[in-house]
Each structure stands twice: as C-alpha cells, then as structure tokens.
C-alpha cells in the first residue's frame with residue numbers, strides 16, 4: 641500500500657507523458673499539414689469542373705477517394721477542367737495554392753488541340769508546368785499550362801493565390817485543364833483524403849482550406865455544356881462554344897438542344913425533351929442505358945424547321961439522368977424566339 645503512490649504515480653506520469661506526446665503529435669501533425677487554396681481562378685461546378693481525382697487504388701483498376709469512377713489507373717493528381725476551348729482561350733488563371741518558392745518551371749511547350757501522340761510529348765507529359773516548394777516538406781505541381789503564360793521563375797517566392805499563369809493544352813492532355821499534384825516528402829498524396837487507409841472511401845483528411853470545401857464537395861456527375869443550336873452539334877462546335885453565339889431565329893433550319901455531361905456511369909439512362917411555347921413535346925431523345933462509364937458524353941434532341949417557321953415564344957429543354965428510377969442529374973434550358 642505504501643508503494644501505491646509510486647505505482648500510481650509512474651502510471652500517471654506515463655499517462656501525462658503519453659497525453660503530452662499525443663497532443664504534441666497532434667499539434668505537430670496539424671502544423672505539418674498544408675492548407676491549400678484553389679489552384680484555379682474559376683468556380684468549381686460553375687465555370688470549371690473536376691474531371692478526375694487521384695487514383696487511390698494501388699492495383700490496376702482505379703477508384704477516386706469516394707470509391708467512385710472519376711479517375712483512371714495511376715492518375716496522380718486532380719484535373720480541373722474548363723468546359724471548352726473557347727473558355728480556355730478567354731483565359732483562366734492558375735494560382736499558387738499555398739505560399740512557397742518556385743522550385744522548377746517549364747514554358748515553351750506548344751498548346752495542342754486534340755489527342756497528342758505520346759511520342760510527341762515524351763518527357764514533357766506535364767507540358768508547361770511549375771513546381772512549388774512549401775515549408776514542411778510539401779510540394780505542389782501545376783501541369784498543362786498555356787504556352788508563354790508562365791508568370792514566375794525558379795527561385796521566386798510566391799504567395800497563396802498568386803497568379804502563376806493560365807490553364808492551357810500543353811503536354812499529354814486532350815482538353816483544357818490544370819493537372820494539380822500534391823506531394824509530401826516526395827510522395828504523392830490525395831488532397832481530398834490525406835492519410836486515408838486504402839479502400840476507406842471517404843476517409844482521411846481534406847487538405848483544402850475550409851472556405852473552399854463546399855465548392856469542392858464531391859460531384860459524381862456534372863453537365864459541362866448545354867445549349868441550343870440550329871443544327872446537329874459536334875464536340876468541335878461545343879469546344880468552340882458556337883452554341884452560345886448561335887442566334888436562333890424563327891427561320892433557323894432546325895432547333896436542337898444539346899448537353900455534354902461528365903462522370904456518367906454504366907447503367908445511367910439519359911433523356912432530353914424539348915417543349916414548344918405551348919408546352920407540347922417538340923422533340924425527345926431517350927438514350928439506351930449506358931454500357932460503360934463515360935468520362936464525357938454528348939446527347940442532343942431536335943427537329944427540322946416546320947414549313948411556316950418556328951412559333952415565337954419560349955422553348956424549354958430538360959435533360960435528366962436517371963438511375964434505378966431516380967433522377968441523379970438534371971439540367972433545364974430555355975430559349976426565347
């Protein structure tokens with residue numbers, strides 16, 4: 641009994657030490673974690689979209705941090721996509737996501753529209769890019785920037801949010817986007833699920849600043865482009881955003897509504913219905929269930945001009961994606977003639 645204080649005390653001391661170590665560890669772990677701002681000067685879900693996340697699956701299959709399909713095998717970053725070439729040309733800034741020092745930078749790789757030959761971009765897959773070194777062993781990398789747009793050079797100190805250049809089409813890329821990679825002590829990490837156990841589907845910690853987390857909330861499908869045209873749409877027309885410029889009139893040869901969506905899954909059922917100013921169905925396209933996941937998919941519905949031209953009034957189009965009888969994505973459009 642006499643020794644009890646001593647037997648308790650060392651235990652207590654051990655507990656205090658363990659607690660201190662735990663607090664110390666928690667503090668240092670928290671202090672070590674980088675806080676990331678948005679690396680792009682656009683609004684996620686409005687003027688740009690996340691096309692791909694990090695592949696969190698170590699095997700040959702792929703899986704994003706929510707165990708979803710928005711990635712591909714060995715993808716080591718997050719892809720922020722602008723919806724069209726026209727939007728890219730109008731200029732979307734790439735921003736430093738945290739303060740640090742520019743470690744490496746490359747400019748001078750041409751912006752190339754269309755799928756590049758792998759040979760042509762060998763050793764320059766990242767295209768025009770920047771690597772920034774941050775305190776505590778963190779690095780961020782920015783790829784596929786526009787040729788001639790780099791605004792910083794190695795050795796420059798940059799502040800979070802500082803403009804680094806513009807989103808482009810350089811290196812191994814088929815559409816305008818920023819590929820953004822985060823590394824800690826040389827190893828790639830997923831900024832949406834830092835430290836997640838493999839296969840945890842949503843575990844780990846977000847490295848994004850709290851102010852951006854709502855904007856960055858996971859969206860498993862999204863409408864990238866939608867509009868009306870006076871004829872059949874093509875991917876090229878959508879990329880050139882001609883649809884937005886197209887002024888339809890009562891004499892237009894056809895009235896077509898189109899949608900390009902990303903993140904669609906095998907089994908999704910898409911529908912697109914156009915109603916005339918009287919509320920009658922003018923055209924409808926109900927697609928067969930998708931046979932496979934689609935990184936992007938275009939659907940349209942339309943009708944040729946009636947002999948007396950188009951009635952004046954408001955035409956309404958509704959695009960839906962259904963799954964198991966439930967609408968999982970919807971977009972409504974209006975056209976005043």
Ligand SMILES: [Zn+2]
Pocket residue numbers: 692715717718719818819820
């Ligand atoms: Zn990428």
